[in-house]
Amino acid sequence: MSGAGFDRVALIGLGxxxxxxxxxxxxxxxxxxxxxxAHSQGTRDKAVALGLVDSIHxxxxxxxxDADLVVLCVPVGANAEVAAQIGPxxxxxxxxxxxxxxxxxxxxxxxxxxxxxxxxxxxxxxxxTENSGxxxxxxxxxxxxxxxxxxxGGTDEAAVARLAAFWxxxxxxxxxxxxxxxxxxxxITSHIPxxxxxxxxxTAAHLGEVTQSEVIKYSAGGxxxxxxxxxxxxxxxxxxxxxxxxxxxxxxxRFTEDLTALQRAIRWGDGKMLFDLFSHTREIRRGIIExxxxxxxxxxxxxxxxxxxxxxxx
Amino acid sequence: MSGAGFDRVALIGLGxxxxxxxxxxxxxxxxxxxxxxAHSQGTRDKAVALGLVDSIHxxxxxxxxDADLVVLCVPVGANAEVAAQIGPxxxxxxxxxxxxxxxxxxxxxxxxxxxxxxxxxxxxxxxxTENSGxxxxxxxxxxxxxxxxxxxGGTDEAAVARLAAFWxxxxxxxxxxxxxxxxxxxxITSHIPxxxxxxxxxTAAHLGEVTQSEVIKYSAGGxxxxxxxxxxxxxxxxxxxxxxxxxxxxxxxRFTEDLTALQRAIRWGDGKMLFDLFSHTREIRRGIIExxxxxxxxxxxxxxxxxxxxxxxx
Numbered sequence: 001m002s003g004a005g006f007d008r009v010a011l012i013g014l015g016x017x018x019x020x021x022x023x024x025x026x027x028x029x030x031x032x033x034x035x036x037x038a039h040s041q042g043t044r045d046k047a048v049a050l051g052l053v054d055s056i057h058x059x060x061x062x063x064x065x066d067a068d069l070v071v072l073c074v075p076v077g078a079n080a081e082v083a084a085q086i087g088p089x090x091x092x093x094x095x096x097x098x099x100x101x102x103x104x105x106x107x108x109x110x111x112x113x114x115x116x117x118x119x120x121x122x123x124x125x126x127x128x129t130e131n132s133g134x135x136x137x138x139x140x141x142x143x144x145x146x147x148x149x150x151x152x153g154g155t156d157e158a159a160v161a162r163l164a165a166f167w168x169x170x171x172x173x174x175x176x177x178x179x180x181x182x183x184x185x186x187x188i189t190s191h192i193p194x195x196x197x198x199x200x201x202x203t204a205a206h207l208g209e210v211t212q213s214e215v216i217k218y219s220a221g222g223x224x225x226x227x228x229x230x231x232x233x234x235x236x237x238x239x240x241x242x243x244x245x246x247x248x249x250x251x252x253x254r255f256t257e258d259l260t261a262l263q264r265a266i267r268w269g270d271g272k273m274l275f276d277l278f279s280h281t282r283e284i285r286r287g288i289i290e291x292x293x294x295x296x297x298x299x300x301x302x303x304x305x306x307x308x309x310x311x312x313x314x
Numbered sequence: 315m316s317g318a319g320f321d322r323v324a325l326i327g328l329g330x331x332x333x334x335x336x337x338x339x340x341x342x343x344x345x346x347x348x349x350x351x352a353h354s355q356g357t358r359d360k361a362v363a364l365g366l367v368d369s370i371h372x373x374x375x376x377x378x379x380d381a382d383l384v385v386l387c388v389p390v391g392a393n394a395e396v397a398a399q400i401g402p403x404x405x406x407x408x409x410x411x412x413x414x415x416x417x418x419x420x421x422x423x424x425x426x427x428x429x430x431x432x433x434x435x436x437x438x439x440x441x442x443t444e445n446s447g448x449x450x451x452x453x454x455x456x457x458x459x460x461x462x463x464x465x466x467g468g469t470d471e472a473a474v475a476r477l478a479a480f481w482x483x484x485x486x487x488x489x490x491x492x493x494x495x496x497x498x499x500x501x502i503t504s505h506i507p508x509x510x511x512x513x514x515x516x517t518a519a520h521l522g523e524v525t526q527s528e529v530i531k532y533s534a535g536g537x538x539x540x541x542x543x544x545x546x547x548x549x550x551x552x553x554x555x556x557x558x559x560x561x562x563x564x565x566x567x568r569f570t571e572d573l574t575a576l577q578r579a580i581r582w583g584d585g586k587m588l589f590d591l592f593s594h595t596r597e598i599r600r601g602i603i604e605x606x607x608x609x610x611x612x613x614x615x616x617x618x619x620x621x622x623x624x625x626x627x628x
Contacts, residue, residue, distance in 0.1 A: 128534075186532065188517070188518050189529055189536065193537045195573075198595050200510065201595040203502070203572045205598060207568070210498055214503070215502065215598070216605050217489075217605060217607065218440045218462075221442075221504025225511075227595070231595065232592075234592035234596075242588070245580055255513065256570070262513055266562060266563060278551050281515040282548075284519060288530050293534050294534075294616075295614075300542060
């Protein structure tokens with residue numbers, strides 16, 4: 001087992017993140033034993049069939065017995081209930097973390113159930129795909145992505161360092177951040193993008209004068225880019241919005257203000273305002289590509305080629 | 315030369331679409347001679363260096379002399395001026411088309427300048443990438459994408475059929491549509507997506523409490539998907555919004571209404587409404603993938619792999 005690993009890791013939830021963690025822990029030798037559980041029997045069966053776990057358990061309480069690292073990989077709305085179940089069964093000295101996209105509210109939900117001597121270090125790997133379920137995981141998901149840890153003041157520093165080393169061994173860069181600030185940053189970089197993607201796909205689905213079949217046929221004009229994140233897990237995203245309400249509403253207010261200004265510029269024919277904004281936004285993409293957070297292939301590498309080539313669709 | 319081709323084709327404008335047309339016409343043998351022009355000397359020089367044209371001309375008026383097919387590949391705001399320049403120089407029997415993303419207003423701008431005996435058949439290949447300029451073109455851009463033709467009533471049917479055959483030879487599927495309907499369809503499938511992508515990137519760039527560097531670092535949470543189309547050509551998109559004002563404002567009104575309803579659901583904690591919308595939107599993406607308008611690779615094929623493999627980033 002690698003030095004950054006743990007003797008026994010419990011994965012509570014075996015969807016995209018849980019299953020990807022299993023794959024990367026196996027590849028890097030980060031867990032002596034992987035114990036797992038999932039809400040549904042179907043997921044538990046698949047996890048066994050896929051070899052994601054060394055032991056499967058019918059409940060979170062049983063899965064965490066004797067675990068050195070417990071990772072909650074459930075929708076953030078389920079955190080409180082899971083924490084209440086596992087609290088009495090946690091081993092002294094264990095580290096409990098999660099992978100949720102919201103950190104303020106879940107910290108408040110989980111913390112009261114964590115007994116003294118157990119270290120709560122909330123975490124958020126900023127990585128994902130539009131797919132969900134135990135089959136969707138892969139070991140490279142966290143590679144070169146950021147994992148943000150948001151320990152409360154007074155958290156044991158050795159526990160934080162140990163979890164950071166674990167995530168680095170999974171391929172991530174690690175940042176420590178205040179939970180409230182995290183929720184503001186993610187509201188604009190993740191939550192609002194998902195919300196408006198879901199929204200435009202919903203709007204497009206319910207137009208009278210444009211049929212759904214036309215929306216699908218002509219989606220290459222730009223619409224299709226939004227559908228990827230609008231295909232993300234509905235329960236996970238419902239919970240994100242319900243648990244990061246304030247930051248989401250605040251950022252949404254700004255987005256709408258700016259959109260109203262653009263609407264006004266279109267109505268009044270203010271081409272200069274449009275041109276100035278449209279010129280400025282190119283720089284941000286360049287920054288994202290330079291930071292290794294995006295591929296620079298034109299059209300997301302969708303380019304069709306006559307001869308099969310890397311990245312081309314058939 | 316292929317049966318779907320023309321003896322002499324004039325490309326007015328040599329950006330992404332003009333240069334891609336040159337590449338595919340060369341590959342498929344669709345033009346006996348390609349005459350070209352572009353607004354700037356720099357673009358004209360590059361077009362010659364890249365071999366995009368057989369002859370380069372300092373003005374559109376000179377480029378269209380003796381051409382059988384004239385393709386306006388300029389921002390839609392430039393259509394009227396270009397049409398006025400070329401009108402007196404068009405050959406009897408020639409077909410004039412364009413590639414703009416708006417069809418109602420440009421038709422009104424171009425039509426008065428087209429002499430009797432010349433056939434105006436406006437067109438719109440629904441294809442593109444975020445790149446622009448003469449170096450950005452490639453022959454496969456139109457492959458399996460839709461090209462919409464919007465001839466006015468009374469247009470010569472043989473000319474429409476000939477242009478349709480040309481686009482099919484370029485790899486496109488062809489649809490004939492009323493110009494007003496086209497502008498409604500594209501408002502939702504292309505113009506509004508670009509507008510909100512530009513808008514959110516602008517909003518994110520001007521937050522006080524979240525820095526631009528944080529937006530870039532954590533963009534993998536969803537934000538980066540929007541930056542691709544927000545990196546599109548600023549002049550082209552300014553002109554689209556100014557020329558499709560009514561349909562864009564109408565669709566934007568619906569988008570904002572729907573977003574306000576979502577905002578209200580978040581404020582009041584209406585998880586059911588969020589879940590129902592988020593579940594429904596997955597179907598549309600499936601439809602787009604089944605229609606061959608999108609790749610089904612998770613995460614747009616950005617998946618990082620330890621070993622080099624097709625579609626993976628380094």
